[in-house]
Amino acid sequence: MTGIRSPGILGFVAPVLQIDDLCRRFGERIALDHLSFEVSAGQVVGFLGPNGAGKTTTMRAIFDLTDLDSGTITWSGTAVGQAQRRRFGYMPEERGLYPSMLVGEQLQYLGKLHGLSARDASNAMNTWLERLGLADRVNSKVESLSHGNQQRVQLAAALLHGPELLILDEPLAGLDPAGIDVIGEVLAEQARAGCCVLFSSHQLDQVEDLCESVVIIDHGHLVVAGKVDDLATSGPRRLVVRIEGQRSASWLDGVAGVEISEVRGGDARLVLDPTVDSNAILELARSTGRVTKFVFERRRLSELFREAVA
Template sequence: MPDALLEVDRISKRYGEVVALREMTFEVRAGEMFGFVGSNGAGKTTTMRIALGVLTADSGQVRWKGAPLTFETRRRIGYMPEERGLYPKMKVAEQLVYLAELHGLSAAAARRAAGEWIERLGLGARRQEEVQKLSLGNQQRVQLAAALVHEPEVLVLDEPFSGLDPVAVEVMSQVLREKCDDGVPVVFSSHQLDLVERLCDRVGIVRKGQMVACGTVDELHEGGPARVRVRVEGAGPRWVEALEGVQVVDKLNGSVVLELSEGVDDQAVLRAAQDAGPVREFAPHRPSLSELFRNVVTEETAA
C-alpha cells in the first residue's frame, strides 16, 4: 500500500457544548482522489479548515509526509473554499497573478501560470473582467484556477462542483484527474454523490464529526446484506410479503430492489417471483454510493 502523504490523525474540535469533530481520522496517498461526503454540519468543512490552519484542533494532528503541517508546508496546498474566496472587484488575470505571487512565484512565473490556467479552464474571454461580473459557474472556475496557479503539492477542495454546468463539470473533472496522474493527492467534498462515485479512488463518509466508513466503493459494499433487483410483469410488490427475511428497499422503473436477510436463498425468491407472474428481470443489485450514504443517514436517524 502506498505511503500516505496527507494524514488527518484523530483531530477533535468543540464549540462549547457542540462537538464538531470527534477523533476524525483518514489519509490520502500520492495520486489519489479522495471523496469526503456527509450531511450538512457533519464536519467536512471544519476538517478542511483545520488542515489549512484556519482553525486549530483541540487535539489530534494533521501531517504532511509524516511531519506536522507548518506555515511553509501549508503554502504548498491548493485550497478551494465552499464560499467564494475571491476579491470581487479585481480582474480575473490580475487576481490570479496576485495570488500566485503570494505563494512565492516570481512576477514572470505568476503571469505565465495565471495565463495557462485561464486558458485551460476556458476563461480566456473573461481575463479582463471583474470577478463580481462573472456568472457563478465562471467564478467557480476562477476559484479553481486560484487553487492551482501556484502548482500545489496537494489539493483540498470544498464543494468544487457546486454551480457548474455539465461542460464545466467535465473540464474540472479532467483537470483533477490530470493532477492525480501527476501524483498530486486530491481531497474534495461534494453532495453530488454520482460524481464522487465516478471520480474518486476512495470515499470517506462522515457522520456527526466522525469518519464512519472509508474505502473504495467496492470495499464499502463488503459485509452488507445481499440485494436483488426483480421485475415481475403485471405484479406489484405484494408477492414479497409472504417471503420471510425479504423486504422491499427500493423501486426502480417497474422493478423492486429486495434485501435478503442472512440465510435467505435467492433461488427461493426467484421461484416465488415466477409464481407471481412472468419474470422479466432477476439480477444482483449493487447499491450506488447514494444508497450507501442514505443507509448511513438512516442509521443516524434510528440511533
C-alpha cells in the same frame, strides 16, 4: 485509524494526509469529535457528511484557519506547517477573490504567494485560464464575471502552483452541468498526476462518478471510509426482480431471509440475508410467471450515505 491508501509501486510510498484525533469545540457545540482518517495521493476522495458534520472545520484546520483543541495533521509524516501549506491548494466554501482586481494579476499574485517565480506564475496563469475557458477574461475584473466563471478562477487559483494536496470545499455548488464536467475532468487529471484531491459535496451522484474513495463523517467523527466500489458491494446483497403481470411482491410472502425494500413500476427491490440462496428465489419467481428482470444491484452512494448518517 481508518485509511484510504493507494498501494505502493516498486517501493514508492505515496504521500499521505493524516488527520489524527482532531477535536474542536465552539462553545457548547462540538464540531470535531476525535476525528481521524487518512488519504493518500493519486486519488480523488469525496469528503461527505450532513450539514454541520464538521467537513469545513476539518478543511480549515488543514490550513490552520481554525484553532484545534487537540489533534495533529501530518503530510507524509511531517506536521503540516507553513512550508507544507504553501504546496497545497485550497478552494474555500465561501469563494474569495479581490473583486476589483484583474483576473490575470490576481492569479499571478496568488501564484507568487505560493512560491512561483513571476515568469512561472504568468505561464501557469495563462495555461489554466486557457484550460478553463477563460483566456479572454485575463484583463477583466473578477466582479464582472458570472458566478460560474468566478468559480473557475477560484479553481485556477487553487491549481496554479501545481499543489501536492488539493482541498476543495463544495467545488460543484452552483455550477451548470458543463462546469461540473470541466471540474470533474480537472480533478481526475490532478489525481492521475499524483495529487491528493479531497473535496466535499452534497451532490452525491456527481461524487460517485468522480471519486474512487469517500470519507463520510457525522457529528464530527468518522462514520465510513473506503473505496466507493468496495462500499457499494459490501453488506447484504440487493436483488431486483421483475415478473410479467406482477405489480406487487406478494409472491414472496412467507419466504424467510428476504426483505422487500421497495416495489416500484413492477420492480421488486429485495435485500437478501447471507443464508438465502438466490437460485431458490429465481425458481420461485419463474414458478410465479415470466421473469423479465433478475439483477444484483450495487448500493448507490446516496443509499450508503443515508445508512451511514441515519
